[in-house]
Amino acid sequence: xxxxxTRIRIDVAYDGTEFTGWAKQPGLRTCQGxxxxxxxxxxxxxxxxxxxxxxxxxxxxxxxxxxxxxxEGIADIDRLPHRLNSLMRASDIAVLRASVAPEGFDARFxxxxxxxxxRLQLDTRNPLAKDAAHWRRELALHAMQDTAELLxxxxxxxxxxxxxxxxxxxxxxxxxxxRFIQTDGPGRILEAHVLADAFCHSMVRSLVGACVAVGExxxxxxxxxxxxxxRRRSSAIPLMPANGLTLMExxxxxxxxxxxxxxxxxxxxxxxxxxxxxxxxxxxxxxxxGDQQ
Amino acid sequence: xxxxxTRIRIDVAYDGTEFTGWAKQPGLRTCQGxxxxxxxxxxxxxxxxxxxxxxxxxxxxxxxxxxxxxxEGIADIDRLPHRLNSLMRASDIAVLRASVAPEGFDARFxxxxxxxxxRLQLDTRNPLAKDAAHWRRELALHAMQDTAELLxxxxxxxxxxxxxxxxxxxxxxxxxxxRFIQTDGPGRILEAHVLADAFCHSMVRSLVGACVAVGExxxxxxxxxxxxxxRRRSSAIPLMPANGLTLMExxxxxxxxxxxxxxxxxxxxxxxxxxxxxxxxxxxxxxxxGDQQ
Numbered sequence: 001x002x003x004x005x006t007r008i009r010i011d012v013a014y015d016g017t018e019f020t021g022w023a024k025q026p027g028l029r030t031c032q033g034x035x036x037x038x039x040x041x042x043x044x045x046x047x048x049x050x051x052x053x054x055x056x057x058x059x060x061x062x063x064x065x066x067x068x069x070x071x072e073g074i075a076d077i078d079r080l081p082h083r084l085n086s087l088m089r090a091s092d093i094a095v096l097r098a099s100v101a102p103e104g105f106d107a108r109f110x111x112x113x114x115x116x117x118x119r120l121q122l123d124t125r126n127p128l129a130k131d132a133a134h135w136r137r138e139l140a141l142h143a144m145q146d147t148a149e150l151l152x153x154x155x156x157x158x159x160x161x162x163x164x165x166x167x168x169x170x171x172x173x174x175x176x177x178x179r180f181i182q183t184d185g186p187g188r189i190l191e192a193h194v195l196a197d198a199f200c201h202s203m204v205r206s207l208v209g210a211c212v213a214v215g216e217x218x219x220x221x222x223x224x225x226x227x228x229x230x231r232r233r234s235s236a237i238p239l240m241p242a243n244g245l246t247l248m249e250x251x252x253x254x255x256x257x258x259x260x261x262x263x264x265x266x267x268x269x270x271x272x273x274x275x276x277x278x279x280x281x282x283x284x285x286x287x288x289x290g291d292q293q
Numbered sequence: 294x295x296x297x298x299t300r301i302r303i304d305v306a307y308d309g310t311e312f313t314g315w316a317k318q319p320g321l322r323t324c325q326g327x328x329x330x331x332x333x334x335x336x337x338x339x340x341x342x343x344x345x346x347x348x349x350x351x352x353x354x355x356x357x358x359x360x361x362x363x364x365e366g367i368a369d370i371d372r373l374p375h376r377l378n379s380l381m382r383a384s385d386i387a388v389l390r391a392s393v394a395p396e397g398f399d400a401r402f403x404x405x406x407x408x409x410x411x412r413l414q415l416d417t418r419n420p421l422a423k424d425a426a427h428w429r430r431e432l433a434l435h436a437m438q439d440t441a442e443l444l445x446x447x448x449x450x451x452x453x454x455x456x457x458x459x460x461x462x463x464x465x466x467x468x469x470x471x472r473f474i475q476t477d478g479p480g481r482i483l484e485a486h487v488l489a490d491a492f493c494h495s496m497v498r499s500l501v502g503a504c505v506a507v508g509e510x511x512x513x514x515x516x517x518x519x520x521x522x523x524r525r526r527s528s529a530i531p532l533m534p535a536n537g538l539t540l541m542e543x544x545x546x547x548x549x550x551x552x553x554x555x556x557x558x559x560x561x562x563x564x565x566x567x568x569x570x571x572x573x574x575x576x577x578x579x580x581x582x583g584d585q586q
Contacts, residue, residue, distance in 0.1 A: 013420050015421050060420075062421065062477070062479055063478075063479070091420065092420045096480075097417075124306075124389045124390075125306075126387070127307050127353075127387050128308050128424050130421065184410065184541060185306070185355040185356075185541075186304075186306055186355055186389050187389075246421070248477060
């Protein structure tokens with residue numbers, strides 16, 4: 001970042017239903033497109049935004065984080081959320097906060113964790129639960145929980161990833177659990193909590209898909225475990241609908257470690273870097289360049 | 294109902310955002326309009342529907358109840374929800390259940406209670422919380438709870454009702470309470486739980502408005518209490534936005550009492566019927582002809 005500019009962190013929430021995902025695409029309604037064009041109006045120059053999680057079409061976010069570099073002397077940062085929200089004129093996206101980023105902060109490369117939730121609406125369709133995928137078939141919760149537990153840890157998740165040239169598929173899945181949540185409406189809602197350093201493309205929806213396949217009895221637990229040995233995307237894993245997925249939170253290290261973390265992430269590990277699992281278990285965090293769900 | 298017909302109870306949920314309310318209106322998108330036209334396709338004749346709560350534009354429902362009288366011999370009632378949902382082709386309304394109604398059942402006149410919730414999204418706007426009204430100003434929860442408590446009971450709620458010629462405004466507000474609910478997203482959500490035998494037009498949004506006025510310090514508790522003595526709609530009570538309101542449940546008596554309850558409700562009490570409060574407290578339920586929020 002040039003010394004003459006001020007990096008601003010922006011926290012964003014959106015209902016992904018009517019967006020063609022986060023990433024800007026010509027002629028399509030995207031979160032990045034809306035946000036950048038509002039920012040450009042405010043700062044009177046193009047304002048490219050970097051984001052922590054490039055969510056796919058239909059995926060929601062309640063804790064998305066982005067940054068952009070504002071011209072020095074940008075005033076009234078406290079009022080920026082209100083100005084951007086007024087300019088975007090959309091009820092399905094909201095800038096929650098804007099703040100001067102700490103030294104070394106990069107929304108994408110400084111991130112050390114991403115937390116997602118996935119919601120399944122069972123029994124019936126609740127039109128107010130737009131962030132839950134409707135699932136008609138019976139599911140055994142205990143089998144889904146067993147699947148989640150065996151997938152947790154540092155693994156090569158190639159079977160769960162849309163392939164991307166030269167990108168590693170090793171990730172540290174730190175937390176993955178299922179529970180029924182309290183709801184006052186019709187039908188039960190089953191929610192997965194998923195936390196990792198980062199996720200390869202489509203990984204969360206595939207992790208959930210594996211649990212659903214086991215929960216429906218279509219896939220055995222041993223078969224699910226053996227997916228971790230595969231080195232390419234597996235057709236045994238259903239890709240779950242986008243509308244059940246919500247990015248909840250992006251984690252960053254303490255301010256003092258932001259720049260170092262960004263450097264570590266940029267020196268990204270490629271598939272050639274894959275090392276024996278024992279090595280990774282020795283407190284060495286896996287590295288990745290981003291996150292796309 | 295003619296002896297040759299079968300009365301069907303239908304449970305419905307909808308996101309009210311894109312509906313001009315429940316009640317059919319020429320040229321407008323309404324819940325009743327969509328449902329009746331799907332029913333007409335199924336039974337091959339006009340199928341007028343009676344509903345428990347005629348929700349206003351923007352109001353949601355998770356537990357709406359309606360009925361219609363089907364031609365005798367209607368088959369596959371279990372599959373009716375699926376057929377109606379396919380015909381309506383709308384993600385914001387869902388028939389949850391269809392069942393042959395017990396003898397004497399009338400969705401509107403047999404109902405003995407309606408339960409609503411009202412949600413206020415505080416701090417920030419959450420684009421996924423479409424069933425919560427965003428409220429920017431500070432609110433004192435204890436003052437709102439105090440207001441709710443003093444409004445609870447059998448009262449003439451004229452100050453809280455849009456006037457309707459010849460209709461009583463006496464209602465028994467059985468439960469009214471406020472709490473913060475657990476949310477995983479940004480901002481806090483404050484939820485009112487409101488239960489009465491029935492509500493006069495706009496009553497729930499006015500009850501909530503009175504609590505908000507007290508919670509903001511714009512109205513004193515004594516002034517709020519004195520509203521119960523007024524005999525016409527009060528301008529001191531703000532009408533809260535429709536999008537925070539959701540009809541959660543309609544209560545009915547045991548099957549044996551359905552017809553008697555419908556008769557009691559139809560012999561509706563008019564303003565001339567207003568009697569001393571002591572009389573009502575003697576276990577005598579107030580009567581009303583319906584519910585519109």
